[in-house]
Amino acid sequence: MNASIDCKSCHNEQCLIKKNCLTEEAIPYLEQKLMVKAKKNQPFILEGAPVHGLYFIYKGKVKVAKTGINGKEQIVRLCQDGEIIGHRGFGVGQFYHISAVAIEDIMLCNFSNEVINNMLQKVPQLSYNMMLFYAEELNRSENKVRKIAQMTVREKVIDAILYMNRKFGQTNNLLNIQLSRKEIADFAGTTDEQVIRVISSLKKEGILIAQGKRLGIVKLDKLKNEIKEHNFFLDS
DNA sequence: GCATTAATTGGTC
DNA sequence: GACCAATTAATGC
The missing domain is CATH 1.10.10.10 (Winged helix-like DNA-binding domain superfamily/Winged helix DNA-binding domain)
Structure with a gap:
């Protein structure tokens, strides 16, 4: 469960952590990273569950979905190695409003709420890149609405x-x-x-x-x- | 090999 | 264009 792989030796060059957090002040937080496995079809984030930090995919594919009224799912996005999941949950949010399910056997990196919050304070490049990511996601999401409607x-x-x-x-x-x-x-x-x-x-x-x-x-x-x-x- | 699940097709509203 | 039912193909155990 916790044979943590060092971020320095990680293959995911595009990972926000890998890109921004190999600095002196971030290292202590990186050491608090948890690694978890999930099997195919296993949900590791449940809609409505309390936020338990931020995930990055170390290896594998994931679908992120939102459940509608009559059990209809809307898949919001598909993710693979190096991508971030659960970002809308942390900060102000107490509960996740999406669920995330492994499409295949996967390995995840998890940072607790506390660790990620501290890192964001200490590492401005990380905060900045997160902001860019949020902006892009919002754009995507707006496009998606239009597409589904039209x-x-x-x-x-x-x-x-x-x-x-x-x-x-x-x-x-x-x-x-x-x-x-x-x-x-x-x-x-x-x-x-x-x-x-x-x-x-x-x-x-x-x-x-x-x-x-x-x-x-x-x-x-x-x-x-x-x-x-x-x-x-x-x-x- | 059998049993469950997914893919496919046709029909109704 | 969604929902339902029946058939067939694929896959898990």
């Missing part, structure tokens, strides 16, 4: 698949992330049946290939072309 189902599914490709890439013509149709639906803001229908017609059109859960993009340009009028700005 795109057709087909466009939303395509947008979700393109996001998966942008973020995780493809090897051997297959996406490096496996989501169920349901998860794609929860991300795109529609239902799994609709996702299946869009995927199967994209298959017939020769734009996509699918072997069970695994999806592969064959004609990326065609896919991009379908939603080009929505992409005034990049990410979702």
